Every structure is written in C-alpha cells, then in structure tokens.
Amino acid sequence: MSTLLFIAAALMAFVAVLSYRKRHMSVARTMVLMMLAGAFYALGYGMEVLARSLEQVKLALQIEYIGIPFVTTLWLYQAIQFTGTAERYRRKLAVVLFIFPVLLFVLHLTNDWHHLVYASYSLNEEANVPLYTTAKGVVYNLHALYSYVVLTWGVGLFVSMYIRALPAVRKQILILLLGAFAPMAFNLLFWSGVKIDFTPFGFAVSGIAYAWGILRFNLLRLTPLALAKVFETIRDGVLLLDGEGRIVSYNGAAARIFPELESAQRRYPAPAGGILTAYPDLLQLIESDHARDERFPFQRQLGGRSLHYSCSLSIIYDAGTLPVGKMIMFNDVTELIENEVRLRENARQLSELNAFKDKLFTVVAHDIRDPIALLVSLTDLLGDELTAADIEHAELFVELRGQVQSTFHLVDNLLDWYRSQKGAVVFRPSGWNMRQVVLQAMSLASPKAGMKAIRITERIETGLAVEADKEMLDLILRNLLSNAIKFTDVGGEIEIGAESEGGRIAVFVRDNGAGIDDKTSDMLRLEEPFSKGAVSGGDSGDTRFGLALAREFVRIHGGVLRFESEPGIGTTFTFTLPQAASSSYYGEEEDGDESHTG
Numbered sequence: 001m002s003t004l005l006f007i008a009a010a011l012m013a014f015v016a017v018l019s020y021r022k023r024h025m026s027v028a029r030t031m032v033l034m035m036l037a038g039a040f041y042a043l044g045y046g047m048e049v050l051a052r053s054l055e056q057v058k059l060a061l062q063i064e065y066i067g068i069p070f071v072t073t074l075w076l077y078q079a080i081q082f083t084g085t086a087e088r089y090r091r092k093l094a095v096v097l098f099i100f101p102v103l104l105f106v107l108h109l110t111n112d113w114h115h116l117v118y119a120s121y122s123l124n125e126e127a128n129v130p131l132y133t134t135a136k137g138v139v140y141n142l143h144a145l146y147s148y149v150v151l152t153w154g155v156g157l158f159v160s161m162y163i164r165a166l167p168a169v170r171k172q173i174l175i176l177l178l179g180a181f182a183p184m185a186f187n188l189l190f191w192s193g194v195k196i197d198f199t200p201f202g203f204a205v206s207g208i209a210y211a212w213g214i215l216r217f218n219l220l221r222l223t224p225l226a227l228a229k230v231f232e233t234i235r236d237g238v239l240l241l242d243g244e245g246r247i248v249s250y251n252g253a254a255a256r257i258f259p260e261l262e263s264a265q266r267r268y269p270a271p272a273g274g275i276l277t278a279y280p281d282l283l284q285l286i287e288s289d290h291a292r293d294e295r296f297p298f299q300r301q302l303g304g305r306s307l308h309y310s311c312s313l314s315i316i317y318d319a320g321t322l323p324v325g326k327m328i329m330f331n332d333v334t335e336l337i338e339n340e341v342r343l344r345e346n347a348r349q350l351s352e353l354n355a356f357k358d359k360l361f362t363v364v365a366h367d368i369r370d371p372i373a374l375l376v377s378l379t380d381l382l383g384d385e386l387t388a389a390d391i392e393h394a395e396l397f398v399e400l401r402g403q404v405q406s407t408f409h410l411v412d413n414l415l416d417w418y419r420s421q422k423g424a425v426v427f428r429p430s431g432w433n434m435r436q437v438v439l440q441a442m443s444l445a446s447p448k449a450g451m452k453a454i455r456i457t458e459r460i461e462t463g464l465a466v467e468a469d470k471e472m473l474d475l476i477l478r479n480l481l482s483n484a485i486k487f488t489d490v491g492g493e494i495e496i497g498a499e500s501e502g503g504r505i506a507v508f509v510r511d512n513g514a515g516i517d518d519k520t521s522d523m524l525r526l527e528e529p530f531s532k533g534a535v536s537g538g539d540s541g542d543t544r545f546g547l548a549l550a551r552e553f554v555r556i557h558g559g560v561l562r563f564e565s566e567p568g569i570g571t572t573f574t575f576t577l578p579q580a581a582s583s584s585y586y587g588e589e590e591d592g593d594e595s596h597t598g
Contacts, residue, residue, distance in 0.1 A: 005046030008204030012039040015210045027081045031210065034074035037067035042200035048131075054121055057132050061118075065108045069101035071183075072147040079154035082176065083161045097150075104143050111137075151184055163268065178209045237309075237330035240316075243323065245287050247272050257300070257309070257330055285313065286326065298330065308337045372404065372411060379404050427556055429467050431580035434498050434505060435460040437470070441477040442496070445485060452490045456481075459497040465580040466505045472553040473577070479546040480509040480573050487571070488513035504559065505579050510572040516565035550575070 016035035019028045044064030051057045077094060080086065086093050108117045119135040155177065162173045183202030237254035241247055246269040247261070255261050260275050272286050282298060298309040309330040316325040379400065438458050449456055466473070477496075484494045488511045498507045551561045559576035 002046040002049040004204075005042045005049065005200055008200055009039040009042035009046065011204055011208065012036070012042065012206075019210075027078060030074055030078045030081060034071060034078060035210070037071040037074060038200070038204075038206070040064065040067035041071060042204065045200045051131055054132060057121070062109065065105055069104040069108075069143065070098070072150045073097050073101050076150045076154040079157045079176070082173075083157045085157060100143075100146055104139060107139050116140075147187075148184075155181075175209050175212070178206070182206050182209070236332070239328045239330075241272060241286060241326045241328070242269060243325055245272050246270060247275060248325070254330065257302075257307075257332075286328070306334075307332065308334045372407060375404050427469050427472070429469050429557070429578075431465050432468055432470060432473065433462075434464045434466050434507070435462055437466075437473060438477065438496050438498070438507075441474060441481060444478070445481040448482075449485050449494070452485065452488070452492070454485055454488050454490075454492050454494060456494045456496070459495065461498075464498055464500065464505060467578040467580040468557055469553075472556065476550045476553055476575065477509075479550045480575075483546060484509055484511040484513065484571070484573075487511070500579060501576070503579055504576045506574055506576050508572055508574040510570065512570040515567040515569055515571055516563075517567050 012035045016032045016039065019031040019035065041064050044060045044062070044066070047063060048057055048060035051060055077097060080090065080093070104117070107114070111117045116137045116139040118140065119137045121132045121134055124131060124133050158173050158177050162170055182205035183199050186202035187199040234251055235253060237257045238251045239247060239254050240249040248269045250261055258276065260278075273283055276283055279300070285296065293312070293314050295310065295312050298311045300307050310333045311331070312329050314327045314329075315323045316327055317323055435458070438460055442456050442458060445456065481494070488494060492512050495510045496508070497510070498505055547561070554561045554575045554577075557577050559578075561573065561575040563571060563573045565571040
C-alpha cells in the first residue's frame with residue numbers, strides 16, 4: 001500500500017512538472033500547487049503506513065498536512081479561474097478562501113497543545129494499518145464539512161459551464177470534474193466506516209486524468225474561460241443549435257437581438273420553435289434538413305426601429321462527416337442599410353440640383369447672354385456717335401459701355417467655365433504659330449488699350465509654334481490681356497513674349513501696373529473661382545474667375561499658370577504650352593520684325 005501511495009505521489013509530482021511548463025497561465029500555476037499538495041498528502045500517508053511508532057505517525061501526519069488543508073481549496077480556485085467567476089474580486093476571494101486552510105495547517109502543527117484537530121491517538125489492535133487510530137477533534141470535522149462545501153461549489157461551477165460550453169471545451173471540463181469526483185468518492189468510503197483513508201488514491205486518479213488531459217486534449221493550453229470570453233465578446237449574435245433544432249447556447253449579442261432568449265423561466269437546451277415563434281422564416285431554416293452552409297438576410301422590428309442583419313448558417317460536424325448541429329451568426333448591417341438609403345436620397349437630390357443647374361446655365365446662355373451681346377453692339381454704335389458729335393456727358397456713356405462689355409465678358413467666362421467642368425469643351429490641339437496668335441489677340445485688345453493710351457508690345461520669334469487648342473488659347477490670352485489692361489494706369493505698357501524651354505513654350509504677359517498686394521496674391525493662388533479678388537490700384541471684377549478659367553485651360557494642355565507681382569512695379573503672368581514641330585495657322589512669315597507694337 002505504501003508503494004502505491006509513493007507511486008501516486010510521484011504521478012502527481014509529474015503532473016505538476018507538466019503544468020509548470022505552462023506556468024505563464026494562472027490556471028497552470030494553480031494546477032502545480034494543487035498537484036504538489038496532493039503529492040505531499042500521498043507521500044505523508046505512505047510514510048504513515050510504514051510508521052512503527054507514535055512519533056513516526058505524527059511526523060507523517062505533519063507531512064500530510066502540508067497538502068491536506070489546501071488541496072480542495074486550490075481545486076475550487078482553479079474552477080473559479082476556468083469559469084471566470086468573480087473576475088474583478090478574485091484576489092479578495094482567494095484571501096477569504098485560504099483563511100481556513102492556513103488556520104487548519106497552524107492548528108495541526110500545534111495540535112499537541114490544544115488537540116482541536118486530533119483529540120487522541122490509540123494503538124490499533126485489530127490491524128497493522130493504520131498503526132494508530134485517531135479520535136477526531138472539532139476542527140477536523142469542520143474541515144471535512146468545509147471540503148465538501150468547496151467541492152460542491154466547484155462542481156456546480158463546472159456543471160453550469162458544461163451546459164453552455166462549446167463542444168470543443170466540454171472534454172476539458174469533464175476531465176476537471178473527474179479530478180474532483182475521484183477524491184470525493186474515495187473519501188466517502190472513509191466516512192462510511194472503512195478504517196483506511198483511500199483519499200490519496202483519489203488524487204492519484206485525478207493526477208492520471210489531468211496528465212491525460214494535458215497530453216491528449218491540450219488541458220491548460222486553451223481553457224473554457226478563454227473560449228467563453230471569445231464567444232461572449234463577438235460583436236455578431238451567435239446561436240448554437242444541436243441536431244434536434246434545440247438552442248444549446250447563445251452570446252450576449254444574440255440576446256440583444258432576441259430578448260426572448262433571456263426569459264427567467266427558460267432552461268437550455270430549449271426547442272427553437274418555442275422561443276423564436278415570431279420569426280417563422282428563421283424557424284423554417286433552422287428546422288430544414290439540408291446540410292450546407294448558406295447566407296441569408298434577416299430583418300426585425302425592435303423599439304420602433306427596423307433592424308437589418310446579414311446572417312450565415314454553418315453546419316457543425318463531429319470528428320467525421322456527420323452533422324451534429326448548426327451555428328447561426330447575425331451581423332448587424334442596419335447602419336450600412338440606413339447609410340445606403342441616405343446616400344440614395346442624397347444622390348437623388350444631387351441629380352435634381354444638377355438638372356436645375358443645367359437649366360440655369362441654359363437660361364444664362366440663351367436668355368441673358370444674347371440680350372447682353374445685343375446691348376454691347378448698341379452701346380458701341382451709340383458711343384461712337386456721341387463721341388463724334390461731342391455731346392455732353394459722352395464720357396459717362398463710354399464708361400457705361402465699358403461696364404456692359406465687362407459684364408458680357410464675365411458671362412462668356414462663366415459659360416466657358418461651365419462647359420469645361422461639365423466636359424462639354426472639346427479639346428482639339430494642333431500646331432499654331434505663336435506670334436500670329438498673339439498678334440490676333442493684340443488686335444482685339446487694342447481698342448480697349450487705346451482708351452487708356454496703353455502700349456502693347458510683343459517679342460516672339462517668328463518660327464515659334466505651339467501645340468494647342470486655338471479657342472482655348474485665344475481665351476487664355478484674352479483674359480490675361482484684359483486683366484493687364486484693367487489694372488495698368490493710363491500711359492502704361494504691356495509686353496507679351498514667348499521662349500522655348502525644354503520642349504515647351506513659356507508665354508508671358510507683363511505689365512507695369514499697380515501690381516498685386518500679398519492678400520490678393522494669396523486669393524489668386526487658390527483654385528476656387530467663385531469670388532472676386534481686388535488688386536491694389538483697381539476695383540474688383542472678374543479677375544479671379546477669369547484666371548481660374550485660364551488656369552483650367554492651361555492645365556488641359558498639360559501646362560501650368562503662375563504669376564509674379566510687386567506692388568507699384570507690375571505683374572507678370574506666365575503659362576506653358578507644348579511646343580509643336582511646325583505651325584498650321586497663317587503659316588510662317590518669310591520676313592518681318594521681331595517685335596510688334598500696338
């Protein structure tokens with residue numbers, strides 16, 4: 001018998017070593033202490049069996065009581081760790097649980113002084129084992145009661161977890177339950193009247209079970225608590241059903257979707273048909289016999305709000321190919337659906353606004369531009385006649401004509417910009433003689449420049465050609481010249497030039513006007529066209545809008561528009577265009593001046 005007890009002690013020490021390898025886990029550390037406590041119990045009892053005197057018996061009992069007070073409490077604490085009970089207050093709970101075991105250890109150590117654990121020792125005349133029988137004291141009986149309460153508590157925790165556990169961890173729970181039932185069963189034999197205490201052999205059985213669990217089922221590597229936490233923290237609702245269509249388990253997210261699951265009177269497993277009666281389509285899917293995974297939509301009303309879910313049904317198989325249950329996951333897509341509805345409504349409103357914008361620009365093009373163009377022609381005719389007749393206030397009429405022309409120019413820019421943004425502007429680049437294009441732009445701007453006695457000079461080589469869209473190039477030059485004339489004082493000068501720069505043509509328009517202050521310079525560098533920038537020395541107009549349009553057309557050509565300005569000195573606008581091998585506009589001049597003044 002002593003040999004078997006020593007083997008049991010060695011086996012429990014072996015399990016402690018196996019558990020120590022996973023000491024980074026708190027559950028494994030508890031297992032180490034529990035197995036060591038059981039090993040001391042078995043070792044001391046083996047020594048008690050071999051004892052031949054009362055002193056040897058007492059020494060053996062002291063070794064036994066290194067483990068006896070703590071082994072059941074450690075098992076309960078391990079159950080608490082596995083099941084996640086009282087996680088926030090676990091340290092305080094441990095202190096409370098180990099008060100009595102520590103007190104029992106001290107009382108047994110000093111038993112000869114008070115005899116509260118063992119009241120007396122008497123020689124066993126009927127058999128050699130045990131050599132001495134003991135009369136149990138009050139503390140011994142209290143410890144027996146304490147141990148059974150602790151074991152019952154731990155079993156209750158494991159049974160509750162087993163009912164709701166995933167199949168993958170139920171084997172681990174059964175092994176841990178066996179670790180409690182074996183010592184309990186052997187100890188009951190002792191209390192039933194058997195003279196020999198076989199409880200250490202029960203712990204040996206526990207050690208064998210734990211060793212088997214560690215080596216075969218990864219006991220201590222993936223605890224039920226870990227999987228339970230994963231199960232509970234999944235944001236999707238999860239329903240687990242067995243092969244009979246009964247709900248076995250669910251997580252908190254599923255309980256929020258189906259409040260019916262949380263009925264206080266309900267026990268699980270429970271038939272799905274008795275719980276989800278309000279969802280016949282879902283029940284039909286659960287009760288169907290098909291064995292394939294699938295996805296399906298699900299919708300329900302909760303708190304006056306329509307909730308939408310994207311659901312997946314998965315078949316759970318045993319070790320082979322036999323289906324043993326189903327798992328349904330509910331992914332809440334309500335916010336996505338509502339956002340989609342809002343986006344569709346916004347798209348509808350944007351479509352209506354775009355249609356209104358198109359109508360508005362159609363009105364501008366036909367009902368505003370044409371009357372203004374007619375008004376420009378009339379003011380030109382009347383202005384010439386009034387000037388020739390030297391009628392009083394003719395200068396006022398000239399100013400009026402300038403304002404009408406400026407308004408017409410703004411409307412033209414607006415329509416051109418609108419067509420460019422809508423994609424209605426067709427880009428047709430071809431080769432053009434840059435000097436001839438500039439001369440044409442100068443001839444159109446000369447009347448306006450002549451009113452302020454502004455001298456326009458061009459300095460462009462005769463054979464310089466660009467690859468550009470003629471209409472866009474005309475508009476760019478028209479805007480830059482118009483702005484230069486507007487903000488150049490009477491008697492000022494404007495110079496237009498171009499030069500080749502690495503396969504591109506850089507064209508500049510330079511004036512000696514008032515220049516642009518820092519504030520307005522920052523405004524003009526922005527991309528938004530819908531504001532008017534005022535420059536020093538002049539009044540506000542469509543300067544920024546015209547420049548935005550010019551910048552857009554230069555960008556279409558693959559170039560950039562930039563400017564440099566110094567208040568009181570003047571401003572230079574420069575833009576780049578692709579260089580062409582030859583020009584097709586007006587041909588190349590055989591001779592002529594390198595410069596032209598208008």
